[in-house]
Amino acid sequence: MKNIYFFIGTEAELMKMFTTIRELKLRGYRCIIVSSGQNEIHNSLFLELAGCNIDIDLSQYAPEVKSAKNYISWLFNTRKYGVKVMKEQLPAGGREDCLWIVHGDTLSTLLGAQIARKTGIKYMHVESGPRSFSLLSPFPEEIDRYYASKYSVVNFCPQKIYAEYAEKRFKGKAVNTYYNTGIETLNYAIKENRENSHPRIVEEKYFLLAIHRQENLYNKEYMVKLFTKIIELSDKMKCVFIYHEQTKDALVRYNLWDKVNSDKNICIIKRRPYVEFIDLVDKAEFVIADGCGNQQEFYYLGKPYLIMRLKVEKDSEGVGWNAECFGNKFNMIDYFYNNYQKYRKSPVVMEKSPSVIIADSIDDYFAKGGGEIDGEGWEKRSD
Incomplete structure (x- = not known):
């Protein structure tokens, strides 16, 4: 064998x-x-x-x-x-x-x-x-x-x-x-969510936020500017913020956690199992996050995605299609909110x-x- x-x-x-x-x-x-x-x-x-x-x-x-x-x-x-x-x-x-x-x-x-x-x-x-x-x-x-x-x-x-x-x-x-093998995992999650529906976290339209990369968490200027923008944006559209423990630690360290946690327009939830996470993504208007794997998943889903990284891999999936790289330009957050609907695409069908x-x-x-x-x-x- x-x-x-x-x-x-x-x-x-x-x-x-x-x-x-x-x-x-x-x-x-x-x-x-x-x-x-x-x-x-x-x-x-x-x-x-x-x-x-x-x-x-x-x-x-x-x-x-x-x-x-x-x-x-x-x-x-x-x-x-x-x-x-x-x-x-x-x-x-x-x-x-x-x-x-x-x-x-x-x-x-x-x-x-x-x-x-x-x-x-x-x-x-x-x-x-x-x-x-x-x-x-x-x-x-x-x-x-x-x-x-x-x-x-x-x-x-x-x-x-x-x-x-x-x-x-x-x-x-x-x-x-x-395709990345993740498309098969994604298809599994989509099938599970069709067969077992989940209640909405918030009834209104919302965007999803998930930040966890070490290079971002240890950059105080980045974190302060980002979450200041997020608080401003949440006045226009509800935000569902999925946090990792290391993200919470960084926000506490920079005196941001209480400010974010007390904002009535930001719904803070802990990390969810993958199938539930995909359901949250599917119901969101767009996503602001920094995950590398997420870039491929959201491309396959056709979900508008603002990638909160300084650089992305050359010719990587979705860039300029359903996604844009933040590239240290904080005005991209406002731009993406105003234009996210043009980044909504049809899901990729695995052949x-x-x-x-x-x-x-x-x-x-x-x-x-x-x-x-x-x-x-x-x-x-x-x-």
Whole structure:
């Protein structure tokens, strides 16, 4: 039996990979979940949907308090521990029957790639390709994705342009999946919401706000200007503010929490499970947020989205279509409110399953001994 190790760090990674895991299990692969501990995923709905449990738990160094210092400590300690554990777990002479999968652009993506290289197991990178071409923005995602892609034997890219870039830039094979695997997760959530309706948080029209990126939370000037604008905008349209604990901590630190919390036009709610979150997005007029994964989801939904980041990946989904990048121009908030309806688009209809494309490529990889696919080498050039 072929062993596929899925290195999972965050809830979002698991959400985007559960359909791929199910597809591979249907094809007879043994799917092994390795948890880095970046997020707590033991009780995740998507672990259940994938039909899996955590098989290898590396979370003993997971930070209890989220901070840059604690994450750096976790990264180095978990890499050392992970290499030790995986050297014990992997078969001594049969690693050609094993494959390691990393996903996306988180710290766990980089960590998983490093553990794979240190233990001598080939790995593939799902959601490779997108680049801002600035290592410091988005930080650390640009660094994480670049170095994970650099040594992967296959880079699965959600658009042709990304696949072409990866094919030229990296040593591994590039495969175009046409969509991010997140579109399958999104379709699952939409179906669930159709079958199980949720009550509206507010009856009036509202826009949705979600800010959680570290590069934003540690920028006092940004946070003060942003939430001053949000309070002004909420006088025109109700705001539903989904907050992360680290966002609340930042607002308290900058003496903004009480001001936002007392505003009658801002409805503050804690993070919701993914299916409920998509329902909130679907009912919103538009979204102001800073999530990278959200950009793809909202593009697939056709939802107007103001991306609260300084830079976005070149040619990334939705920019200039349903979305605009804030780019440190706070007047963009007023502009977007006045023009959001022109950014409302029809949802994207999935014509090809990215999970099936990934599984087909893995079939070919093993069928050809990891040496070639469609007549071309998996590893085009040596280090």
